[in-house]
Amino acid sequence: MMDTMKVSELTEKLDLKVYSGRKGLSRDITGGYVSDLLSDVMGNADAGEVWLTLQTHKNIMAIASLKDLAAILLVGGNKPDEDTARQSDLEEIPILGTSLPAFEVAGKVYDLLKNDAGIQG
């Protein structure tokens, strides 16, 4: 059993779209966080986590960068704003997407990280 998973592996296994930040697909994922409140993510997410949200504006990139998150996963078919995607390319932090709602995709990500990759937390 591995204890890390690359963003690229998560993307393949869950058939996610990659909107931007492709250069960051080799980042390691250490866990996940789900929230649409930016201060909640700022205060409680950890470095290396994949962040599931429906927010699409540029400030999500500021948070991802300041917190050293592995990637942002936009749920429910949301797409990043143009300047958000540009910033993601610059920061090399991928923005991924799925049409699934947050609850469903969170379950899948949790299952993959916990059971396939053996990541705790």
Place this chain on the structure above:
Amino acid sequence: MAEVERILLEYNIEGGNFTRAGYASSQIKKVLKQMQVDLGVIKRTVVASYEAEVNVVAHAYSGTMYVAIDPEAVCIELVDEGPGIPDIEQAMQEGFSTASVSVREMGFGAGMGLPNIKKNTDHLEIDSQVEKGTRVAMTIFLDPARRNKEQQQ
């Protein structure tokens, strides 16, 4: 004898301009990383400075962030021109916010900003004058052991 280095930084913050929110904090993070400051200290500084920066963007007309980093601590002072805070004690409560609907729709204004700042700093001072502005001054010790020691007391 080693020279005592003191780094001073200054950033203008534009009220209402969310596209630039976080810029000052990312610059501070870069400097602290270059100085090889303890990772936990950097993380706490970044959370506190980002929240304070966003508060100016969300509530004030304009502001300035003054940063001083010396071997002991990072001190961040934000001075803004804005509506001020009528009741600081109330503003410190988790969940209390006066942010506009549009700011809340972006995921800001959850009433977690000031509590996040409080949690992540070693000293915090807030002075405010209604219809004039607010001054927020925070200190984070560079030695993580010092925080733990003072918290136990």
